[in-house]
Amino acid sequence: MLCSGLNIVGFNWISSPAATELESLVIDWMGKLLKLPPSFLFSGNGGGLLHGSTCEAIVCTLAAARDKALKRMGWDKISKLVVYASDQTHATLFKGTKIVGIPSSNIRSLPTSFLSEFSLPPQTLQEAIENDIKSGFYPLFLCATVGTTACGAVDPILELGEIATKYNLWFHIDAAYAGSACICPEFRHYLDGVELADSISMNPHKWLLTNMDCCCLWVKQPHSLINSLASDAEYLRNSASESNNVVDYKDWQIALSRRFKALKLWVVLRRHGLSNIMCHIRSDVNLAKRFESLVGTDKRFEIVVPRSHEIADGVNKSAQAVQAEDSGIRQIGTLARQDTIPMIQEKASLPIISLQPVVAGAAKQTAHAVGQATKTFMNIISRERFHGIYWYTDIVNAFSIICD
Ligand SMILES: *Cc1c(COP(=O)(O)O)cnc(C)c1O
Numbered sequence: 312m313l314c315s316g317l318n319i320v321g322f323n324w325i326s327s328p329a330a331t332e333l334e335s336l337v338i339d340w341m342g343k344l345l346k347l348p349p350s351f352l353f354s355g356n357g358g359g360l361l362h363g364s365t366c367e368a369i370v371c372t373l374a375a376a377r378d379k380a381l382k383r384m385g386w387d388k389i390s391k392l393v394v395y396a397s398d399q400t401h402a403t404l405f406k407g408t409k410i411v412g413i414p415s416s417n418i419r420s421l422p423t424s425f426l427s428e429f430s431l432p433p434q435t436l437q438e439a440i441e442n443d444i445k446s447g448f449y450p451l452f453l454c455a456t457v458g459t460t461a462c463g464a465v466d467p468i469l470e471l472g473e474i475a476t477k478y479n480l481w482f483h484i485d486a487a488y489a490g491s492a493c494i495c496p497e498f499r500h501y502l503d504g505v506e507l508a509d510s511i512s513m514n515p516h517k518w519l520l521t522n523m524d525c526c527c528l529w530v531k532q533p534h535s536l537i538n539s540l541a542s543d544a545e546y547l548r549n550s551a552s553e554s555n556n557v558v559d560y561k562d563w564q565i566a567l568s569r570r571f572k573a574l575k576l577w578v579v580l581r582r583h584g585l586s587n588i589m590c591h592i593r594s595d596v597n598l599a600k601r602f603e604s605l606v607g608t609d610k611r612f613e614i615v616v617p618r619s620h621e622i623a624d625g626v627n628k629s630a631q632a633v634q635a636e637d638s639g640i641r642q643i644g645t646l647a648r649q650d651t652i653p654m655i656q657e658k659a660s661l662p663i664i665s666l667q668p669v670v671a672g673a674a675k676q677t678a679h680a681v682g683q684a685t686k687t688f689m690n691i692i693s694r695e696r697f698h699g700i701y702w703y704t705d706i707v708n709a710f711s712i713i714c715d
Pocket of ligand 1 (some may be wrong): 365401456485487488
């Protein structure tokens with residue numbers, strides 16, 4: 312409301328020093344909560360900003376990586392650039408790659424399996440890069456995920472980062488959902504190795520109590536982004552920009568105009584404080600554990616993707632894929648969507664249904680509610696003769712919507 316009411320359009324520093332400086336401040340705060348190395352912070356040598364979505368963050372980093380490479384290789388080599396990620400990576404990367412003009416056939420969607428708990432095995436990446444180099448391609452970009460959408464898998468950041476460094480790839484970490492959990496010391500290790508990345512993004516609008524839309528992007532080399540995205544029209548020139556002592560966020564994003572998004576993240580961080588936000592994350596994790604135990608004791612269901620990471624339950628708490636024994640398949644209203652998670656499908660030999668909650672982080676998440684909701688949910692699934700249920704994000708909200 313504040314952001315809409317004030318209606319500030321802070322495209323560069325001079326148009327709104329307050330919006331610009333508060334954004335630089337909160338993005339550093341958020342980076343410090345995640346214990347990012349100073350190389351990603353304004354107080355170090357890097358910096359960050361608030362995008363609307365991970366998709367925008369990825370498009371911008373892909374454009375920066377592309378331009379850095381093509382400047383050296385020549386612009387006609389765009390069809391040789393290769394982008395790497397696991398087969399669990401969010402579709403955003405595929406869309407972003409197409410948007411920046413790299414052919415879809417140059418995306419290496421590397422296989423994962425139960426053995427690697429659906430994370431990207433470093434060996435697989437290394438082999439793919441070697442193969443591409445032999446075939447005359449240019450390895451450009453690696454996107455690793457902390458908390459995949461399908462089952463909460465966490466890619467091994469440190470090992471992948473070492474390979475990215477060896478082959479000089481731009482290394483991006485997509486921590487859209489699970490990144491929030493990393494403010495808790497017990498989950499921070501999922502980001503070990505982040506110092507090897509070039510950029511990292513996470514969405515406070517997913518699990519950090521912030522309203523849509525709010526995606527943090529940090530980069531080690533802001534000038535790489537700026538080289539790709541800067542606009543330099545006569546009517547935008549001003550002495551502050553020319554001094555090179557201010558941040559002009561228009562040069563870090565796709566659009567020119569931008570809202571005062573920093574206000575809402577500032578309010579969330581100030582209003583709740585770190586310890587309350589950590590409580591909120593931990594409470595969700597405990598509810599997920601409880602959900603897992605309830606599913607585990609019900610003979611009608613099988614947990615197809617075990618909760619192998621602590622994070623998987625909190626994050627994709629969600630991440631429990633449960634399979635009913637009955638046959639037939641139907642969707643639960645508009646909440647459900649077909650999903651294709653190859654390994655889970657293979658095991659279940661059936662289509663998977665994914666439930667997507669409408670509201671994230673609602674207040675009334677109690678253990679009792681989870682118990683009630685699980686029971687109701689189990690009844691609905693067997694009554695409706697579902698084959699496969701793939702469980703996604705905020706269970707209680709999904710439940711309460713179904714129960715309504
Ligand atoms: C939600 C999600 C995205 C997409 O985020 P948008 O902000 O909607 O673009 C990308 N990656 C992961 C891992 C996600 O969980």
